[in-house]
Each structure stands twice: as structure tokens, then as C-alpha cells.
Amino acid sequence: MADLRAGLIGLGAMGRHHARVLREISGVDLVAVADPGGDPFGVAGGLPVLPDVEALIAAGIDMAVVAVPTKFHEEVGLALAAAGVHAMVEKPIAENSEAGRRVADAFKVAGLVGCVGHIERFNPALQEMRRRMEAGELGEVYQIATRRQGPFPVRIADVGVVKDLGTHDIDLTAWVAQSEYRTVAAQVAHRSGRPHEDMVFASGRLANGVIVNHVVNWLSPMKERTTTVTGERGAFVADTASADLTFYANGVIPTEWESITAFRGVSEGDIVRYALAKREPLRVEHEAFRDAVLGLSNDIVTMEEGLRTLQVAEAVLQSAATGLTVEL
Incomplete structure (x- = not known):
């Protein structure tokens, strides 16, 4: 079975750790990264730093990690859901509960795995x-x-x-x-x-x-x-x-x-x-997300739970x- 093609948007203080773990876990291949602000920590490796979520989606990804500032969670999350991409969004799910509801509903309607990065x-x-x-x-x-x-x-x-x-x-x-x-x-x-x-x-x-x-x-x-x-x-x-x-x-x-x-x-x-x-909690969290995408487990923090929080x-x-x- 081919590895899941993963994308990462947001290469800041948290994104750099996501990039590392996405490269470490089995069954996942980090194929695309994006950040309009560039790559301050130098984690892209040989990958081009794409400008936005549309370019990330165009790379042909199965799953994505969203590590952009909170105010952009809704915009990026809705774009990924519309494109049929499973996503893990860093906490909180969105800037406010109304936006969080729209994101959670979008993934539910699309039948996609959506989870929130409550790493604790x-x-x-x-x-x-x-x-x-x-x-x-x-x-x-x-x-x-x-x-x-x-x-x-x-x-x-x-x-x-x-x-x-x-x-x-x-x-x-x-x-x-x-x-x-x-x-x-x-x-x-x-x-x-x-x-x-x-x-x-x-x-x-x-x-x-x-x-x-x-x-x-x-x-x-x-x-x-x-x-x-x-x-x-x-x-x-x-x-x-x-x-x-x-x-x-x-x-x-x-x-x-x-x-x-x-x-x-x-x-x-x-x-x-x-x-x-x-x-490492982040590694366990990523493995749970991967397994959920593969239909093997449901140990993720669901978007409904993230919304309730x-x-x-x-x-x-x-x-x-x-x-x-x-x-x-």
C-alpha cells in the first residue's frame, strides 16, 4: 500500500515540529509544505515552500496538518474540506465557536477525518x-x-x-x-x-x-x-x-x-x-491521525470535541x- 501523501501549512514554531514528525512516522510521506511567510526554521528540506492552501491542495495530498495562526483556521480548514483532504487543525479549532461549527460541519458533510491538535x-x-x-x-x-x-x-x-x-x-x-x-x-x-x-x-x-x-x-x-x-x-x-x-x-x-x-x-x-x-505526544498524535485516515482507529480528538472545548x-x-x- 502506498504511503499517504501529507501536506503541512504553517512552518512556524509548531509547524517545524509537525514537519519533523511527519517525516519520522511510517506510512506517511510529507510531499508539500506551504507558508506565505516562508520557512524561518528551515524545515522544508528539498520541498518548495508553497504560498497558500490552494497550492498545497494542488500538490495532490491525502491529508494535511494546519499550523497557521488561529484566525486562519476556518479559511484553510474549509478549503481542505472542499478539496476532500483529511485534516488535523492545531488547537483551537477556530477563532470562535461559530467558525468552529462551520469547519466541523464541513468535514462531517464531506465524510472526512477532521481532528484538532489537543496534544495533551x-x-x-x-x-x-x-x-x-x-x-x-x-x-x-x-x-x-x-x-x-x-x-x-x-x-x-x-x-x-x-x-x-x-x-x-x-x-x-x-x-x-x-x-x-x-x-x-x-x-x-x-x-x-x-x-x-x-x-x-x-x-x-x-x-x-x-x-x-x-x-x-x-x-x-x-x-x-x-x-x-x-x-x-x-x-x-x-x-x-x-x-x-x-x-x-x-x-x-x-x-x-x-x-x-x-x-x-x-x-x-x-x-x-x-x-x-x-x-513523544506529538508522534502519538500523528499516528492516531494517520490511523484514523486509514480507518484503523478513532483515538483522535474529533472536531466536535474541539468545538465543545x-x-x-x-x-x-x-x-x-x-x-x-x-x-x-
Whole structure:
């Protein structure tokens, strides 16, 4: 069977990584790249840098990765759908949910594979956490809390921290819990002089009753990427920067030292950091996209899921603007 002919549009900070992985995975041949701004990182190799999505389509591709700025996702996505090209669009799916709906509908009507690049789902720590939760190792889930902080990325200029970093946490939380958001309440701040928000604190409740909260900003001097899931048997803590997963079990041995008991709260049990294979999330994501195009699996983040994540992000911004809890 011939390799799938892949195209890539957008050769910036994220596009360069897509180019590398597209060349590494089996069953895929990167045959065309496009970026009207040229090739700043020199990833085209021997391929000509095409000027736009029309030229990319004309190269005769089966599938494409869209890594252009968010405001161009709709235009590029609709062109690919009209041409019958399967696509993975970097997150968020589009600039707003109305545009996201048009993109998702276009791929659905055309019968094409359309997915969104919410890469955190493919992090080995979260994949292992999800597997263990499904096996019942945590029991009933009570709360999911995420922290995603770090310095401002100069490459992001067209959206704020909610639609950029925050959508990672929204997507992974709904996926880990296997439940959609029902309410959100949020506060944002503008501290860096840019037009978009750079800090957010959001809390909410999922349809299954799990309470959630997210601390996200672009103004922290240290980089933090953690997801903590607390349940009846203890807590999982996933550090997606290092791909480590740790389980803190509730204890069954009572603490006899009174002052320590008062300080520690719930009695402590075993602490286990799991040994797990740490494959590159971007590679796993690309393999899932390839397999979906070949009809072998459905482990992708669908465009419907990407749209739902964007709708929650917009509800976060609505809550911050109005001071009200928003129901979804």
C-alpha cells in the first residue's frame, strides 16, 4: 500500500515540529509544505515552500496538518474540506465557536477525518491516568484541578491565554473525566499590556458532578504543567512536562501522633510513581491521525470535541466579562 501523501501549512514554531514528525512516522510521506511567510526554521528540506492552501491542495495530498495562526483556521480548514483532504487543525479549532461549527460541519458533510491538535491527551502520564481511572483504581472521582503556568510565548499574538493554553486543560479534563462541562465561573487579568488576557482562574462543574478548577497564566517565571485528580481512594498527580504519574493513596493505618494527625488531615498511604513508556505526544498524535485516515482507529480528538472545548473557553471569557456563572 502506498504511503499517504501529507501536506503541512504553517512552518512556524509548531509547524517545524509537525514537519519533523511527519517525516519520522511510517506510512506517511510529507510531499508539500506551504507558508506565505516562508520557512524561518528551515524545515522544508528539498520541498518548495508553497504560498497558500490552494497550492498545497494542488500538490495532490491525502491529508494535511494546519499550523497557521488561529484566525486562519476556518479559511484553510474549509478549503481542505472542499478539496476532500483529511485534516488535523492545531488547537483551537477556530477563532470562535461559530467558525468552529462551520469547519466541523464541513468535514462531517464531506465524510472526512477532521481532528484538532489537543496534544495533551496524548501525553503518556495522562494516558496512563485515564487507563487506571477506567480500571477503577481511583474509585469515585471528586475533583480535577489543573495548573498551567509559564513565561509568555512571543509566537502567540491572536488569542489570549484562555483559548491558547486554557483549551488544553478544558479538553483534557473533559476527556479524563469522560464528562462535559455544565457550569463555569472565571476571573481573568491583563497584566502585560497586550490586548488579550494573560491570566485566568476558572472553576466549574462537569455533567457527572465532578468539580474542576484551572489556574493558567503566561506570567510565571517557572513552567508548571500539572493535573491532579482526587477521588475516594486517593489522588493521581500527572506532571505533563516530565510525563510522570504519581498516585497518593488514602491511608488505612491511623496516625497516632496527634499533632501530625491535625496537620496532615486525611491519613497518608503509599505513594507510587509509576514507571511508564514515555513516547513523544506529538508522534502519538500523528499516528492516531494517520490511523484514523486509514480507518484503523478513532483515538483522535474529533472536531466536535474541539468545538465543545472552544465553547467552554468562550464561556470562561463570558463569565469573566459578566461576573456571572455560565451554564453550558
